[in-house]
Amino acid sequence: MLWVEHVARIRDHKDTQAFAELFDHFAPRVKGFLMKSGADASLAEECSQDVMAALWNKAHQFDPARASVATWIFTIARNRKIDLLRRQRRPEPEDLTWGPEEEPDQADVLTLQQETEALGAALANLPDAQRELIEKAYFGDLTHSEIAAETGLPLGTIKSRIRLALDRLRHAMK
């Protein structure tokens, strides 16, 4: 499913129907993610509302040539988690979205989405033990020194796609 369209409708038309559909799909997952990460039900509920509200407010910052909607929501949820559960700041790299806004190439967007789907399929097909280790890392059950990034997943293709999107942004900023 191309949630990218939904985000564009929110950005361009403040479309609450599109938002409702995104909400129905992602809010329960965000809440589940936060509960698996150690938040109690009411904190996770409150926090998932924050995350979805942030999605609405930041719709203009979303770059579909660089990330899927699920990826983007994950990063917002992760940052809220660090803020609320660990009470730490989360330093972020310098933003590359200040350059002149340029509509990304549809072919780039499509390829990125396909590669993300392929990554999802590869994750689903991993041996249970390996997949559980990755989930543990993202749910916060492993410390940084316990995380060994031998994922066995095809990250290389998606990386080169993201790299192209970064080059395009750098170019636009000159």
Next chain:
Amino acid sequence: MRNEIKHHLNDSILMAYAAGALPEAFSLMVASHLSLCDTCRAQAESFDALGGEVLESIDGVDIASLRPESFEATLALIAGGPVEKPQPAPMTCSVLPQPLRDYVGGDLDAIRWTPVGMGVKQAILPTSKDASARLLFIPAGTAMPDHGHHGTEITMVLQGAFQDEDDYFARGDVEIADSDMHHTPVADIHEDCICLAVADAPLQFDRLIPKIAQRFLRI
């Protein structure tokens, strides 16, 4: 305009950053390096994509049902307006990347240095206590005595360069050292060297003064 960065962060650190598992000081190091290095930035965003797929793959019992009023409450939040703080204007030609400027409160001239001897200065940055972060100033041509490391330490060059027995580290390059590493870095003669250094072991603030000489040598 971009330096050719030769020494990068490793996948474990980048994945831990994406997963949100790093102590604040290490996240500051990663954010600073990613600001200078698109190779690692693309890899870090790939690990974000993996996080997105982990989120997407939550199903069955792990999907948490929401309260019935949840959607309306979220619309009310939106109607209340964004609580985002205004973004600082991007600065060009600064030595410190944006994440470091956030901690220092400006560029190089805003750093409050403390001398630690031999012309070397340091500035400890305010991060959570599970790890430490500081800026180091090493005068051009100064050699650090042979030294070892405790836990994981990462050093990134921001200005100038340093050289040890094996390698040359310039702006954006990171040196990842663990306990069995032993070396003698020397700051390049052409320019004073400024580095960001982060370490696993929290600083013992009460023993700061007597320990200071020993600690600054551990870059």
